Amino acid sequence: MFKIFRPPKLSRSLGLGLGFAASAMMTTSILCDSIPITRKITVDELQKHKSTDSTWVAINRKVYDLTDFLQKHPGGSAIIMKFAGKDASKLFNHLHPIYVLDQYLEPENYLGELEGEFATEPKAKSEGGVPPLSRVFNLHDFEFISKKVLTPETWAYYSGGSDDEITMRDNHSAFARIFFNPKVLVDVRNVDISTEMMGIETDAPFYLTAVAMAQMGHPDGELSVARACKEENVIQMISSTSSYHFDDITKETTMSKWFQLYVQPDRSHSHQMLKKCENQNVKAVFVTVDTPVLGFREKDFRLRYADVEDDDTTEQFDPIKDYQDPGITWADIDDFKSRTNLPVAIKGVQRVEDVLLAIDHKVDAVVLSNHGGRQLEYSKPPIEVLADVMPILKERKLDDKIDIFIDGGVKRGTDVVKALCLGAKGVGIGRPYIYANSAYGERGVRKAIQLLKNEVILTMKLLGVTKLEDLNEDLIDTRNLKNRRFHNDVHNDIYEPLTFPK
Structure with missing residues (x-):
């Protein structure tokens, strides 16, 4: 069962870009009804949805429709579009707490389970191991x-x-x-x-x-x-x-x-x-x-x-703008x-x-x-x-x-x-x-x-x-x-x- 959590109506800052996971730590989650995984989405089908009109992204074998989320993302739409129709799991897992998706997406954003494998997977780390700790x-x-x-x-x-x-x-x-x-x-x-x-x-x-x-x-x-x-x-x-x-x-x-x-x-x-x-x-x-x-x-x-590739982009990623209040004072x-x-x-x-x-x-x-x-x-x-x-x-x-x-x-x-x-x-x-x-x-x-x-x-x-x-x-x-x-x-x-x- 894939459980969806719906938080109180706050800024839904789910960054796929490098930085903080906006306000996940501070939010009290409200458990909604569990939604069964019934739909299987193939890799071929996922790859067809890579435009701003239909933006699907796979994260941890689950497929999400982020079309409506593009303009809400504090990092701008460009970084999400980079992974449109692709698997963003490695980058996402490196940068965000494991509970962010459940807290900051609506139930309707979840589409189903990914079926099949991508042709190639980028390597997350360089070749070779680390020296013994004794060194x-x-x-x-x-x-x-x-x-x-x-x-x-x-x-x-x-x-x-x-x-x-x-x-x-x-x-x-x-x-x-x-x-x-x-x-x-x-x-x-x-x-x-x-x-x-x-x-x-x-x-x-x-x-x-x-x-x-x-x-x-x-x-x-x-x-x-x-x-x-x-x-x-x-x-x-x-x-x-x-x-x-x-x-x-x-x-x-x-x-x-x-x-x-x-x-x-x-x-x-x-x-x-x-x-x-x-x-x-x-x-x-x-x-x-x-x-x-x-x-x-x-x-x-x-x-x-x-x-x-957008030479005209002026979006600036600021993960703290919805997280740390610039109005904090001694009071x-x-x-x-x-x-x-x-x-x-x-x-x-x-x-x-x-x-x-x-x-x-x-x-x-x-x-x-x-x-x-x-x-x-x-x-x-x-x-x-x-x-x-x-x-x-x-x-x-x-x-x-x-x-x-x-x-x-x-x-x-x-x-x-x-x-x-x-x-x-x-x-x-x-x-x-x-x-x-x-x-x-x-x-x-x-x-x-x-x-x-x-x-x-x-x-x-x-x-x-x-x-x-x-x-x-x-x-x-x-x-x-x-x-x-x-x-x-x-x-x-x-x-x-x-x-x-x-």
Whole structure:
């Protein structure tokens, strides 16, 4: 039986293009009558419906009529027409949660079951396997390996930044502008890096931050990430735009988690998610505040529209336009805090003044972040913002009023330690773990966490420090931090420069 779910009348944002699965995570589904599969549609019949007057697409052996959906698609009609009369399963499954079709198409859009096979199937991955995990020595290795095995579209989505990618690259380079002042003749035989963050005891001062659509890189997506986090006792932040449903991820393990919230125009969805989080072992909610619109991610867009032949197309794919409300204000944060007993943090803060406002609004924590360099180009590296924020908080005796987290550009244990020395409560890791998951699944994520733990411990031993509370600004030299020069390291060899039209 093929079950159709009809949501409340919302914007039906079902993207076949690369990006987010609009508002699936936040929507409450209403179960309708089951519809039996009675019709068989041959490949030949499917291939006849490839015009704007009749647009059929096959996804996971089921055929859908998307003719009326063409003009509703937030990515424009061109990407759907590219798959008209064809099988879009591989691309769709890489880019979207498995439940999106059931939630965002009407029953009449479903036509029947596909019968027969297409003559050829494009290969999703490159030839060859991955090296044994024993050959992986750092997080850069995972990035290099995943670049070889991911599809070009998925690699562009995960690795790309906005505009000229200056911000994305400088997020990492900024850490190289900070040096250490190590102590000697300290007994460092026993180093403890365990801590507590937002109500969760954890074995490391870093967490795996929210990254959209993990299933694009690995079939288990966020589920393998959840398992790895449980085994290594580190915190997973669930993305609003996860490939798997919120319920599936929270039920995968018993370990407490955090949730990252995009705020929709209809606030009732956010209110529902706050209640869900309270009931499913989520210990804190992080509201993303740096995405009123989507940054222009050129690598992603260039690949998405590579095969579009319409020279006059002006359609711009913006998956957040129906998902993140550009009208969100501090009043919304106050409202969320009044509706839940969970700690509420805001993610995407990029200036001292907004940290001070967060304290005024009784926000529990902020994440200094520029969205991994995917939003506003030329926004400052978060580590530099951290260096600006903490002295002012300490001067005003406000440093105990709010927890400060940071993400963006973190690739080494030394990066984590530098942020902690500057006063961060914890550090978010994004791309590195998604690369590890893409190449190796759960084993890769566990290895990435272990490598980072070991690097943090090694750095602390060489610094002459045995516990996290002893990390402070006396152990680092930040005089060169605002020089803003690009440091030439191994990351530059992996980085793929922007290209021009072919």
